[in-house]
Amino acid sequence: MAEIQIKNVAKSFGAYQALHDINLTIADQEFMVLLGASGCGKSTLLRIIAGLETATAGEVWIGGRRIDHLSPKDRGIAMVFQNYAVFPHLTVFENIGFGLRMQKLPNDEVTRRVERVATLMHIEQLLKRYSGELSGGQRQRVAVARALAMEPDVILMDEPLSNLDALLRMEMRAELKGVLAESKTTAIYVTHDQVEAMSMADRISVMHQGRIVQAASPIEVYRNPSAEFVASFIGNPPMNFLKATPAGDGKWSVAGQVMDGPRADRPHLQFAIRPEDIQPAEQGLTATAKVVEPLGAHLLVTCEVDGSLFRAVLDSDMVVRPGETLTLAPQADRVRWFDPETTKAVA
Amino acid sequence: MTDAVASDLGADTRKPARFLYISAVVLLCAWVIVPIYFLLINTLSSPETVTSFPKPFIPEFDLGSLTFFAGFAGILTALKNSVVVAGLTMIMSIAIGAPAGYALSRFDFPGKGLFRLLILLTRAFPLPLLALPLAVLFIRTGLDDTAFGLALVHTTLAIPFAVLITFSLFSGIPIELEEAAWTLGCTRLTAFTKVVLPLILPGITASAIFAFVISWNEVFAAAVLTIENRTLTAFLLQNLDTSPLHLKFAGGFILVVPALIFIFAVRKYLFAMWGIANR
Structure with missing residues (x-):
């Protein structure tokens, strides 16, 4: 022992x-x-x-x-x-x-x-x-x-x-x-x-x-x-962060999108999602593609959402050109929230 | 210093620069080698040839001068004294210098920089300045005219080099080797004897030989502090004006040769001391 x-x-x-x-x-x-x-x-x-x-x-x-x-x-x-x-x-x-x-x-x-x-x-x-x-x-x-x-x-x-x-x-x-x-x-x-x-x-x-x-x-x-x-620190590319403002009743507004979040009484939260937990969809975050890197297995797209850097790992079959506007939906159960004051996770 | 200048010129392919470079090299080599060569010729010639003129450029390989030298009264005692003093100097300067070099390379302590400077500063005072107080002190303590007393003075002269050489040797051994030994069951002492010592032994030997040479070549302290137990250098100096020419040559030769051989043997470590890679 x-x-x-x-x-x-x-x-x-x-x-x-x-x-x-x-x-x-x-x-x-x-x-x-x-x-x-x-x-x-x-x-x-x-x-x-x-x-x-x-x-x-x-x-x-x-x-x-x-x-x-x-x-x-x-x-x-x-x-x-x-x-x-x-x-x-x-x-x-x-x-x-x-x-x-x-x-x-x-x-x-x-x-x-x-x-x-x-x-x-x-x-x-x-x-x-x-x-x-x-x-x-x-x-x-x-x-x-x-x-x-x-x-x-x-x-x-x-x-x-x-x-x-x-x-x-x-x-x-x-x-x-x-x-x-x-x-x-x-x-x-x-x-x-x-x-x-x-x-x-x-x-x-x-x-x-x-x-x-x-x-x-x-x-x-x-x-x-x-x-x-x-x-x-963990994950390559690392997690994406976006600023979220309260929209009442456990809902939070992220880049103009209202999402379900924790019932926390805070002036702001950080919305976080891994790049691979993002899918193109009808409804979601509006993103402007800046850099497109085909990595073989995946397509790494670096975009701008609400003025912040935002990376998405997409299917390699997708065709994305720089400057194009995408609508990206985060996978709901993979979204995490952080308190910007304590930097700790909020459930 | 000269090395750097020379290689700068060597890199330049222009002819005059190249000529200058080669002449400088030849001149510098001649500066060192020619006197030694004359010394060699005269030592290996019979006493008669040495005093005659013109001198030959090829040695006769006559051992007359050397035999005369060996038979000269007091020479063998002086030679023995030289060896004893140099040997004591070698032992003392390593016994004191190596631990100091180890401490400098492995530990951080307040005043480390100052300590390194002070070690070098021991060479800043010319020996003649210290000779009188030293002689008085030695007479009072009974150390005058003893091999041990002279070796003490030579040790102070050799210690800066012993510390600097061993410092660079120890610094060249990664601390991880010692740490690995500690985790494998060694104490600080056994890690030193089983790992560090075998690795630095050649360097320590070199540093010891260098201390030996410093003592072997030293003449001033030897002449001032000894009367009966003269070392070879002091003995030759004392008899300089009374002894025949061939004795001087033979004595000079006996002094130069061991020093030359030793320095040549340990040159790699002396370069390391000054931080120049052996090329």
């Missing part, structure tokens, strides 16, 4: 507050992704869990044991770094076995475990090589194998795929997910790549300015963003 509990963790670097009162529980064997733009505090949080950084306040518990005062080696964690951190003076075999040798395991046990994870990561033919003789992808495999060989309670990964090229990244993504699921370790994975987050995570914690804005399953984060930031 390796449940991770982060209780009221805060971190400041001098006057700069990098993390504000973080509370998060990660279940045993869960794959948790910390997602956010650079500088949001996601790596700092990971490094606090690893023990490479000291929290200014708060507690970290792993498997019912408080570990924030322990040094990294006593925490039952293993870590994969963004730049691999494969030791250049050791062979691949000795790299993977490094942690096991530190534990003073007998030779045959080290060999057995190194060979097992090397096979798992498909690097068994590289065991005699040095890091200088490996490609980036191979080094990444060594780094992951080295972490797995420790058979840790928790494996921490700091943007492990961001130095790989796009194709390799996609391949490694699927492979990592499979290997980690099989190893039954709890995993925390830091990334700024929302595709990685969506495709790998059991749960995503979206971070912004040192806070966790939403922690939920990928589909929940995508469909029901809890705040405007999540709505605009």
Whole structure:
């Protein structure tokens, strides 16, 4: 059992507050992704869990044991770094076995475990090589194998795929997910790549300015963003926002169209809809097409609605010319509303 | 500096510029090599040839001068003293300089910039200025005329370089390597001995050799602070006006050669110290 509990963790670097009162529980064997733009505090949080950084306040518990005062080696964690951190003076075999040798395991046990994870990561033919003789992808495999060989309670990964090229990244993504699921370790994975987050995570914690804005399953984060930031950060192209004014009795006026909305007593709301949840229709929002981008599978149309930017992902068979006026209907059950003052979702 | 100017000219394909470039290179090389070559010729000639005129341009490979040098009273003791002092300097400057270089590259502390400047400033005071107070202090503490005392002075001379070279060495090793070692079961100390040390050992060796050479070549402090236990440089200086010509040449040669070989061996790291990539 390796449940991770982060209780009221805060971190400041001098006057700069990098993390504000973080509370998060990660279940045993869960794959948790910390997602956010650079500088949001996601790596700092990971490094606090690893023990490479000291929290200014708060507690970290792993498997019912408080570990924030322990040094990294006593925490039952293993870590994969963004730049691999494969030791250049050791062979691949000795790299993977490094942690096991530190534990003073007998030779045959080290060999057995190194060979097992090397096979798992498909690097068994590289065991005699040095890091200088490996490609980036191979080094990444060594780094992951080295972490797995420790058979840790928790494996921490700091943007492990961001130095790989796009194709390799996609391949490694699927492979990592499979290997980690099989190893039954709890995993925390830091990334700024929302595709990685969506495709790998059991749960995503979206971070912004040192806070966790939403922690939920990928589909929940995508469909029901809890705040405007999540709505605009997740999804490519991101969610569309339009200003809505009250039209009485739970109805709201959006760009001249009256729609059903929440019964909220606010002077304004933000109407939000994903670009792919928009269909051309007889009745709807009046949009002027500005840029038309055929993407093969879809047609991405950037338009202007009520003076704001508005993107629609339409069927690729449609013919749209720039300057044309379209009538676009948002799919009613996919419409979300946000309070512009708190930026939080309004039901 | 000269390197940059030279390559600028080299990029220019106009003939006069190219001529100027080549002559400058030849001149600079001759400036360094010709005296060393004369030294070599005279060292490898018999004492008679050395004092005669005109001098040959090809060495005779006569070991007469060197044999005479080796047999000269006090020379071997002086040579031994030189090695002892240089060895002590090497050990002390690495023992003090390397941790300082590590701290500079890995930790942020108040006054870091000032500290780096101060390290360089230790070279700002000319030794003759310090010689009298140093001599007095050494006589009072009983450090005068000892290998250890002289090595202390040489260590102060070598430390700025030891700190700067090791600083750049440590900075060249990503902190993630150490962090990875910590997460794999190392303490700060074992991570250092198992990961950092093997990686910087060649550089540390270079830095140690450089300290050795600094001490080996130093003459002023050696001449002032020692009387009985003279190092080779001080000994030769002392006997400069009384000794025969071939002894001077042989002594000069014995001094120059180890320094040259060592510097050549560690040139890569000295370039690294100044932030110039080895080309």
